[in-house]
Amino acid sequence: MQELIERAATDLAAASYAVALTGAGMSTESGIPDFRGPQGVWTKDPDAERRAYLSYERFVADPGAWWKERLSAPIGALGSLEKTEPNPGHRALVELEKLGALRCVITQNIDNLHKKAGSRKVLEYHGNAFLLRCMNCNARFDFGEFDLQKLNEEGKLPPRCPDCGSVVKSDTVSFGEPIPQDVARQSLGEVVKCDFMLICGTSAVVYPFAALPRTARARRAEKEREALSGLVAVERLPAVTIVEINAEPTPLTLEGVSDYLIQGNTGDVLPQLVERVKAKMGAAKG
Ligand code: APR
Numbered sequence: 001m002q003e004l005i006e007r008a009a010t011d012l013a014a015a016s017y018a019v020a021l022t023g024a025g026m027s028t029e030s031g032i033p034d035f036r037g038p039q040g041v042w043t044k045d046p047d048a049e050r051r052a053y054l055s056y057e058r059f060v061a062d063p064g065a066w067w068k069e070r071l072s073a074p075i076g077a078l079g080s081l082e083k084t085e086p087n088p089g090h091r092a093l094v095e096l097e098k099l100g101a102l103r104c105v106i107t108q109n110i111d112n113l114h115k116k117a118g119s120r121k122v123l124e125y126h127g128n129a130f131l132l133r134c135m136n137c138n139a140r141f142d143f144g145e146f147d148l149q150k151l152n153e154e155g156k157l158p159p160r161c162p163d164c165g166s167v168v169k170s171d172t173v174s175f176g177e178p179i180p181q182d183v184a185r186q187s188l189g190e191v192v193k194c195d196f197m198l199i200c201g202t203s204a205v206v207y208p209f210a211a212l213p214r215t216a217r218a219r220r221a222e223k224e225r226e227a228l229s230g231l232v233a234v235e236r237l238p239a240v241t242i243v244e245i246n247a248e249p250t251p252l253t254l255e256g257v258s259d260y261l262i263q264g265n266t267g268d269v270l271p272q273l274v275e276r277v278k279a280k281m282g283a284a285k286g
Pocket residue numbers: 022023024025026028029034035036037038040108109126200201202203204205206245246247248264265266267
């Protein structure tokens with residue numbers, strides 16, 4: 001593993017535009033269970049996963065009833081997210097951003113921990129559990145901007161967007177719900193710009209997020225090489241180096257979408273990666 005961390009530090013320090021893609025594995029060391037790992041929410045309660053698949057359909061059919069149920073429901077499967085704190089993995093990504101080695105975090109996590117840790121450019125692909133979103137204009141709101149209990153008592157659910165009057169939902173993206181256009185577009189914009197992608201703590205089985213590494217893998221960069229004959233040959237080489245940090249191999253590993261996997265915990269591996277990158281950047285300045 002040490003050799004691979006060293007290799008990743010070399011690749012990252014040499015990159016001109018690096019992005020990180022993250023999943024629930026980033027937050028297990030903060031006490032939030034993942035979904036499909038051995039202790040995952042869906043692994044332990046397949047019924048909960050089946051119910052989750054029906055949520056968006058029910059919302060579209062009757063958003064008022066959906067909200068009524070939501071307001072009376074006990075705390076969700078992920079527990080009380082407010083009380084959770086970032087772990088060394090989250091903080092390591094903040095440091096990489098401060099070093100200028102990382103440009104953006106694209107996360108599937110709704111737990112707000114990347115922002116809480118201090119990451120500045122964060123794209124929340126599956127939304128944020130602390131926000132609401134207008135289903136029409138994509139405006140985001142804090143929960144405090146609506147008195148949901150009062151709306152419930154007055155029979156005025158679902159909440160309505162003050163800008164365009166459309167229905168407002170929690171910002172979290174349910175199964176079957178389209179990814180909000182603004183986040184989808186910005187994320188793709190990062191993926192087509194990057195030359196290094198760090199994929200942390202995801203099983204990479206949920207689409208369309210899992211397509212992002214594949215889009216990066218498909219990109220080619222033309223590199224010129226002078227042949228012995230003196231002729232210049234143009235080679236079309238992979239444009240992006242893709243590195244996974246995960247507790248177990250994923251389809252990206254098995255299908256060769258990633259260049260290599262560092263099999264370990266993000267909270268353990270990422271801080272080590274930061275130290276090596278710092279050393280290389282220091283040596284480069286030297
Ligand atoms: N460090 C590294 N890897 C870890 C750690 C850790 N500390 N803890 C767990 N893992 C790994 C697990 O082994 C698993 O491979 O992280 C992965 C988490 O995968 P999932 O549970 O499938 O989570 P994720 O990929 O984020 O799920 C995607 O599915 O249920 C939906 O909307 C939900 O955003 C979520 C999406």
